[in-house]
Amino acid sequence: xxxxxxxxxxxxxxxxxxxxxxxxxxxxxxxxxxxxxxxxxxxxxxxxxxxxxxxxxxxxxxxxxxxxxxxxxxxxxxxxxxxxxxxxxxxxxxxxxxxxxxxxxxxxxxxxxxx
Amino acid sequence: xxxxxxxxxxxxxxxxxxxxxxxxxxxxxxxxxxxxxxxxxxxxxxxxxxxxxxxxxxxxxxxxxxxxxxxxxxxxxxxxxxxxxxxxxxxxxxxxxxxxxxxxxxxxx
Numbered sequence: 001x002x003x004x005x006x007x008x009x010x011x012x013x014x015x016x017x018x019x020x021x022x023x024x025x026x027x028x029x030x031x032x033x034x035x036x037x038x039x040x041x042x043x044x045x046x047x048x049x050x051x052x053x054x055x056x057x058x059x060x061x062x063x064x065x066x067x068x069x070x071x072x073x074x075x076x077x078x079x080x081x082x083x084x085x086x087x088x089x090x091x092x093x094x095x096x097x098x099x100x101x102x103x104x105x106x107x108x109x110x111x112x113x114x115x
Numbered sequence: 116x117x118x119x120x121x122x123x124x125x126x127x128x129x130x131x132x133x134x135x136x137x138x139x140x141x142x143x144x145x146x147x148x149x150x151x152x153x154x155x156x157x158x159x160x161x162x163x164x165x166x167x168x169x170x171x172x173x174x175x176x177x178x179x180x181x182x183x184x185x186x187x188x189x190x191x192x193x194x195x196x197x198x199x200x201x202x203x204x205x206x207x208x209x210x211x212x213x214x215x216x217x218x219x220x221x222x223x224x
Contacts, residue, residue: 006157034212041219042216043202043214043215043216043217044158044202044214045214046211046212046214091155093157093158103148103160103163104212105160106157106158106159106160107157108156108157109155109156109157111155
């Protein structure tokens with residue numbers, strides 16, 4: 001399958017700071033990127049969908065000013081958690097899909113801990 | 116509303132067979148996915164069904180009945196490494212992925 005690389009895998013930051021998470025498709029052009037959040041023992045919660053060159057579409061209840069998504073190229077999307085608080089601590093996962101792909105491929109996930 | 120139901124937890128014995136069921140009610144249907152997720156890791160793709168019937172891939176098989184809104188994932192010759200959560204997801208009429216809460220599978224020796 002295709003390879004999606006997510007970085008960093010783990011990050012600890014202080015409350016009030018911002019954290020950027022990168023998601024790269026290594027061997028295909030990702031026309032669509034999905035960002036998920038997952039709480040312990042819970043399923044994936046879709047935060048937003050972004051198409052290359054367009055603004056991200058956020059799911060209801062997700063603050064677009066807090067979770068900034070940029071999908072400037074066909075191989076890179078970034079999620080920036082701004083002014084992070086302890087309640088933002090979670091497992092964030094990206095997935096990417098090419099134009100002709102049936103399935104989306106997941107990155108490794110990022111464990112964010114805000115202290 | 117849209118809904119995906121699957122059991123919360125199942126236990127099986129190493130070497131045995133287990134079937135994980137998934138029922139769904141969605142607005143439209145454009146395929147059903149099964150993913151495996153080990154604790155602390157991202158999901159990995161297992162199978163995709165869009166037509167009725169059984170898809171076999173090694174020790175894993177997935178079945179779909181669109182008229183019944185039902186799918187199952189069958190795992191044969193269970194190994195300890197199969198202990199994980201198994202997520203059922205349906206792509207609805209708007210091509211949005213609707214996720215089930217996942218089934219935690221515990222394998223005992």
